Amino acid sequence: MKLADLTPTNVAVLAGVVGVAALGLWIWSKGGLANAAAAAGAGAVNAAGAAASGAVGAIGAGVGLPTPAQTTTEASVARWIIDHPLGGYFEASKWAGAPALLKASLMPAGSGTPPPAGSDLARRFPVLPEASYDETDRLANRYPSASPMPIDYGGVVNGGVLF
Numbered sequence: 584m585k586l587a588d589l590t591p592t593n594v595a596v597l598a599g600v601v602g603v604a605a606l607g608l609w610i611w612s613k614g615g616l617a618n619a620a621a622a623a624g625a626g627a628v629n630a631a632g633a634a635a636s637g638a639v640g641a642i643g644a645g646v647g648l649p650t651p652a653q654t655t656t657e658a659s660v661a662r663w664i665i666d667h668p669l670g671g672y673f674e675a676s677k678w679a680g681a682p683a684l685l686k687a688s689l690m691p692a693g694s695g696t697p698p699p700a701g702s703d704l705a706r707r708f709p710v711l712p713e714a715s716y717d718e719t720d721r722l723a724n725r726y727p728s729a730s731p732m733p734i735d736y737g738g739v740v741n742g743g744v745l746f
Contacts (some may be wrong), residue, residue, distance in 0.1 A: 655683060665692075
């Protein structure tokens with residue numbers, strides 16, 4: 584083939600032949616037409632899911648919500664957020680998926696597990712140290728109960744002493 588033979592039509596036909604050959608090679612590498620179609624369909628679904636997730640994350644971040652990558656799908660972590668002093672059901676609804684939140688609401692209080700260390704959830708809801716003292720004793724010392732007032736029963740006070 585000479586350079587003079589490369590007309591736009593010939594170039595288009597040559598590109599088509601190369602494209603069909605590349606497609607055939609790809610189908611063969613996937614193990615057949617059915618597998619290649621499944622891989623192409625899965626790729627399209629993954630691309631659409633990633634685009635939707637990115638859109639949801641961008642909209643949520645605009646109003647102060649965590650992105651889908653920052654949330655949890657584990658019910659035990661959602662239960663831990665519900666029980667956390669900085670958490671509660673409302674915070675758990677922002678940081679956990681709906682199925683995890685539903686399962687967590689059916690779990691007993693205190694049965695959750697903390698989020699993985701270094702994650703966005705661990706930074707938002709840190710593991711707080713437990714008190715090593717009795718809070719009741721501290722409050723009783725700070726706010727002592729009032730001593731009982733004597734009652735005056737017609738001049739008789741404190742066991743019969745008259746004033």
